[in-house]
Amino acid sequence: MGRKFFVGGNWKCNGTTEEVKKIVTMLNEAEVPSEDVVEVVVSPPYVFLPTVKSLLRPDFHVAAQNCWVKKGGAFTGEVSAEMLVNLGIPWVILGHSERRALLNESNEFVGDKVAYALSQGIKVIACVGETLEQREAGSTVAVVAEQTKAIAEKVSDWTNIVLAYEPVWAIGTGKVASPAQAQEVHFELRKWLKEKVSAEVAASTRIIYGGSVNGANCKELGGQPDVDGFLVGGASLKPEFVEIIKAAT
Ligand code: PEP
Secondary structure (H helix, E strand, C coil), rough: CCCCCCEEECCCCCHHHHHHHHHHHHHHHCCCCCCCEEEEEEEEEEEEEEHHHHCCCCEEEEEEECCCCCCCCCEEEEEEHHHEEEECCEEEEEEEEEHHHHHHCCHHHHHHHHHHHHHHEEEEEEEEEECCHHHCCCCHHHHHHHHHHHHCCCCCCCCCEEEECCCHHHHCCCEEEHHHHHHHHHHHHHHHHHHHHCCHHHHCCCEECCCCCCCCCHHHCCCCCCCCCEEHHHHHCCCHHHHHHHHCC
């Protein structure tokens, strides 16, 4: 079964209404491969989701950057999965390393969030990745396996999950993983899925790479057999995002 190339744009905590509209115009005017070839999902901050959803071309989709771990209620400052459903937002990014590090989101909490979002019908880009210290200690595969395990323990259906391998040392640093480094971890993650979940899930789940992807390095990274696309931060705010989408072909 072929895995459709997936390119996500994580706009993080950036933008004004005017800037967001400019990015959407740029995307709407871009000539990119068809939806049959590449799935494109952009993730603006919450407050811009309705604007982006209403203006964005229909073959691109939107994602929230987070959602609450259970049904909404007395959780000041949070946004629930139910609200995303109400707004017609089909995707959410969960477990991003910035949230894991800055907001102390544990593996278990991320696993619970993934399960809850899926239960509400929202598709999930679930992020895993090691720090530089963990890589240097030789524990990269153990770390991403543990993070993936915490998700696997809470979900039974992987159809609506895209797994994003994002080494923390590569995020926003300009230090991209080499194609061989990315391929090695993606291969290990797929092997883990095969052994611990099922051969079918391993074969069909998209594993995308994130961390300093840009127009210049995307082609070689995207050409690796187990790299099924990208989650892009900084470059997703720029015209070169279009080049990254084109790496699908
Ligand atoms: C990210 O935030 O998910 C990311 C990959 O950022 P950048 O592309 O800027 O490294």
